[in-house]
Amino acid sequence: MIRSVTMRRGEIVLRSDFEQMGSQSQISRIFSDFVKEGRLVRLGHGVFAKARISSLTGKPVPREPLEVLAEETLRRLHIDAQPGQAQRDYASGKSTQVPVQSTFNTGCRRISRKLILGNHTIRYENNYRARS
Structure with a gap:
């Protein structure tokens, strides 16, 4: 093993x-x-x-940092996830505020899996309610 x-x-x-x-x-x-x-x-x-x-x-x-590990974990679990809105705004220059927490947008998919390292937790955002 x-x-x-x-x-x-x-x-x-x-x-x-x-x-x-x-x-x-x-x-x-x-x-x-x-x-x-x-x-x-x-x-x-x-x-x-x-x-x-x-x-x-x-x-x-x-x-590796938790963000990299979370991204690899979601990919390995076949979950399509993109960076959260705060990360996208910061990367594109729309915001100068550095995102404190790592967030992933999972689209229309709800995720209950928790990924935690010490006192850092990965959060998920989705547009599940927008789906009709």
Whole structure:
């Protein structure tokens, strides 16, 4: 399992990637051990990121920022998501206010999955109510 995790392309590891290797409880137990060892960081239910040890704190941290990890996670889960309105306004120059929270627009799709790292949470905006 260790070799399989380290050899995987990308930074995100999904528990569903290992369904063929054992039961859900066995895989969850192994991932829990990987988190304790500092090999992985848990982002959400069944979603883990590859980790490195922080030179400042000595604790495991993801190798990429949460925004990059969230984008890869949504892509791996086949969810079409674009940057949120605040990020788009800032990138286009319509606003000079730097967005504090990462937000993704999921179109007409509602998402209940939470992606959390420390005290940072990914938020979702959608136009679900606009759909008739």
